[in-house]
Amino acid sequence: AQSVSQHNHHVILSEAASLELGCNYSYGGTVNLFWYVQYPGQHLQLLLKYFSGDPLVKGIKGFEAEFIKSKFSFNLRKPSVQWSDTAEYFCAVNARGNNRLAFGKGNQVVVIP
């Protein structure tokens, strides 16, 4: 079964700073990769996803993620954060063709105005 690691559970940064959240997974086969975001008091929403093709994926709200197969990683980035990016971010992985998702433990990101 696949597992997902997210480091630095709590991240605090100032507006306009750059954000990078790490995601590593353990599974040797072909995978689908997701980042979800949970804003305070809101649904868990899909931020971006990777199935195949260009390993650099662009999502909503200026976020992007890069799939590096050799490193089993799918790190999330945003060059300049805003206060409204305060949220919890979850990385998730499933083996291609198996719709069971494995989630990381999440990163709680707080952006200070």
Next chain:
Amino acid sequence: DGGITQSPKYLFRKEGQNVTLSCEQNLNHDAMYWYRQDPGQGLRLIYYSQIVNDFQKGDIAEGYSVSREKKESFPLTVTSAQKNPTAFYLCASSMGRGFDDTQYFGPGTRLTVL
């Protein structure tokens, strides 16, 4: 308005009582899922169903039960056998077909057992 609804938003129960959480979707999705979210633990899969009248255990099924009698509905019962039922419960659904399946989530139910 399409989407996934969960009710109620907040639920309080006494210890020893069974409680059923509702999840309905009008997205015409075949697959539905139940997750439990605890602080610092991420989401853990309780049960999932890929088609009506069929469901499988997830990673933490003990103390829970489900049914899938209709495509639109996937209720979760938290039984008195669940040792630590206080948590945030999330329902999700997906097309359930193909290699590019994406899960979409409802707003969640926060269960507190007193």
